[in-house]
Amino acid sequence: MLEIYNPYAIAAISALGGFLFGTDISSVSAFLDVDSYLIYFNHPNDTTQGGITAAMPAGAFVGALVAGPVSNRLGRKKSIVLSTVCWTIGCILSCAAQNIPMLVVGRLIKGICVGWTSGQVPVYLAEQSPRAIRGRLVGTQQIAITIGILVMFYVSYGCSFIEGVTSFRLAWGLQLVPGALLGLLLPLCPESCRWLASRGRMQEAEQVIAKIHNLPLDSAEVQLQMDEIREALRIEKESAEIGYSDLFKKKLLSRTIAGMACQLWRHYYVVYVFQMAGLTGNTNLISSSIQYVINFAMTIPALIWVDKWGRRPTLLNVRWSVSGPPSKAVIACSYLFVASFAITWGPVSWIYVSEIFPRPVRAQGSGLATATNWIMNFALSFFVPPAFKNIQWKTYLVFGVFCVASFVQVFFTFHETKGRSLEDISTLFETSITPFSKKATIYPSPNGSSHHDDLKEHITTSE
Secondary structure, three states: OOOOOOHHHHHHHHOHHHHHHHHHHOOOHHHOOOHHHHHHOOOOOHHHHHHHHHHHHHHHHHHHHHHHHHHHHHOHHHHHHHHHHHHHHHHHHHHOOOOHHHHHHHHHHHHHHHHHHHHHHHHHHHHHOOHHHHHHHHOHHHHHHHHHHHHHHHHHHHHOOOOOOHHHHHHHHOOHHHHHHHHHHHHHOOOOHHHHHHOOOHHHHHHHHHHHHOOOOOOHHHHHHHHHHHHHHHHHHOOOOOOHHHHHOHHHHHHHHHHHHHHHOOOOOOHHHHHHOOOOHHHHHHHHHHHHHHHHHHHHHHHHHHHHHOHHHHHOOOOOOOOOOOOHHHHHHHHHHHHHHHHOHHHHHHHHHHHHOOHHHHHHHHHHHHHHHHHHHHHHHHHHHHHHHHHHHHHHHHHHHHHHHHHHHHHHHOOOOOOOOHHHHHHHOOEOOOOOOOHHHOOOOOOOOOOHHHHHOOEOOOO
């Protein structure tokens, strides 16, 4: 049987979970003004359309929370494969929808898969990836999202010219393809080495590490990682089993806040700007599609250099705020805003969340942070359009406040994680070292030696 151990191939296959996320974001928007869609669903009003749109993030919120415990029990890989069942059922219901309730249920079930994969794919990749390129590999989640948005937007736009209900049914039916690919290809990849070790399958874990790094079993790098994993497991066994409630206890609270905030601050909203600027019809659609192209293009340099730039400097990067009266200049500024998001918070928010939690609660921590993303997404779907109607451009002042708050929080509370093992990162958060101190910026040497013991000297007692 074919087995895949190349880390880039594993990342590409796993990132199909992000592609599903992206396709569902843009699967409805191209049909909002299409006669066949409007007539078949009896011209849904703004509230009803808001419910159709919000069904996906609502389902994703549930999926993100459910996925953590399942991932711990079944394994990262099996958990992700299981989620594709929800995707298949949701796609079939959406494609065959006879009325709005059926469409909403289909999108809700698809959302469960999207929330599930958006939380667990980064965890799976973080636990598998060599530390030197971990940011790049986990960041493939974001570039897959941008590709999914872009591809589905143009597929939907092309299908919108087809007469009758075939237009939207064909577009939504094509979403079955990436889900099937994920379900068929991921079983060819290895299970997470850290999950295997947590189940006492040390020999399998060691073999996975050696094959992914393309090194012999007795190499220094493989043995270093195994020593770190064994030490982390020894410490974990001295603690009681932990779950979601423990994320809010003192020992883990700073990481929980960082993870949730990372997903909270990553949101932006530019869709309504094009309507405010007076663009309608195809002009509006084309203007909207340009932001998707920019989002994709600007994510590429972030993936190439994120493991050199580091997480903190990237997240601290100045973000554009958009304000002023609607005009073509505002649209240009919105494109600059999207570009700055794509190269900073877009990929790094997924990377950082997957790195900061200790192994026993990594799946739950990532799930909770991702659930924060989706509840914010749900809120934006319902509350931002009315805000634009009532206070128009001043709505962006709220987003401006978010930018300032995120900068302050990242500077004072986010530790740098680049180049460290996941075990080192976990230890770093338990120390008294501040994120901006010199000791926090001492990274492991290029030969892979660990600072795990040095960090432990600074651990503060907390329960």
